[in-house]
Amino acid sequence: MTTLEETTDVCPACGARCADGDRFCEDCGACLTGEVAAAPAVPDRRQLDLGGLAAVSDRGKRHAHNEDAMALRTVADFRILVVCDGVSSSEHAADAAQRAAATAADRLAAELSVGLGAEAATILAIGAAAEAVAALGDRGELTPSCTIVTAAVTATAVTVGSIGDSRAYWLTADAAATPPRRLSIDDSVAAGLVDLGVDEATAMSMPDAHTLTAWLGADADGVEPHLRTFVPDGPGAVLLCSDGLWNYHPDAAALTALALPSALTDPCATAHHLADLALAAGGGDNITVAVAPFPALSRNSRS
Secondary structure: OOOOOOEEEEOOOOOOEEEOOOOEOOOOOOEOOOOOOOOOOOOOEEEEEOOOOEEEEEOOOOOOOOOEEEEEEEEOOEEEEEEEEEOOOOOOHHHHHHHHHHHHHHHHHHHHHOOOOHHHHHHHHHHHHHHHHHOOOOOOOOOOEEEEEEEEEOOOOEEEEEEOOOEEEEEOOOOOOOOOEEOOOOOEHHHHHHHOOOOHHHHHOOOOOOOEOOOEEOOOOOOOOEEEEEOOOOOEEEEEEOHHHHOOOOOHHHHHHHHOOHHHOOHHHHHHHHHHHHHHOOOOOOEEEEEEEEOOOOOOOOO
């Protein structure tokens, strides 16, 4: 996850540019604080597979730790996906992401199970996640922080909520349906420049393009998630991911070509495949991918 501050420093190990307050180098994972704390061993790759939806999270090649998190839930006719990305300039970024993902998924499941509408439930869920992350630390330069993107998928619609730059996409290869598209809105310097009329390629080439303008944390003011409800008019898949994937494959049509048709029948294999592609492209960040086919898989559709 990129930092909240503009890049100004240099990693003593590899020479990569780093941001003020970063604890680890984004490129090589070297400690930048002069202190190396022991960390419990964790798998380089984790997966969640609920059959009709799945998620994979990989440490990547250049990070010492995985500061991404993911959560999946199923309740009634809803399938719930959450991806969070810890901000590398903050303390305990992995804890922030994990707490946000679990809190948002649980709250979404609870609210949807009692009949609350998907958009209202998403607002409450992301609000609960924001409170949970804020409780991890006081305001300050190193307060635990993360991004979040959520999706609540029904038989007829997909409701997405987001803060930060983790993304949601709609993928489809149906020529008669609404084309592939990004469903979320980034909170970043680049997104702000695009809003002002700068073309996206130019905006993304700026040195501080990935600098966040909104996030979850005790130092985040006025947390207001972006909301969108999308009604698919053909088969496809919902994809949530951290920037460890979309940095290499940002275009929805290109992601569709990489993910379909396997995403329609085997979301877990698709999530692994997309994570592998990000690794092959460089693996410069933690990579998290969550996939849900649309419509939902029938019980006997998987071998």
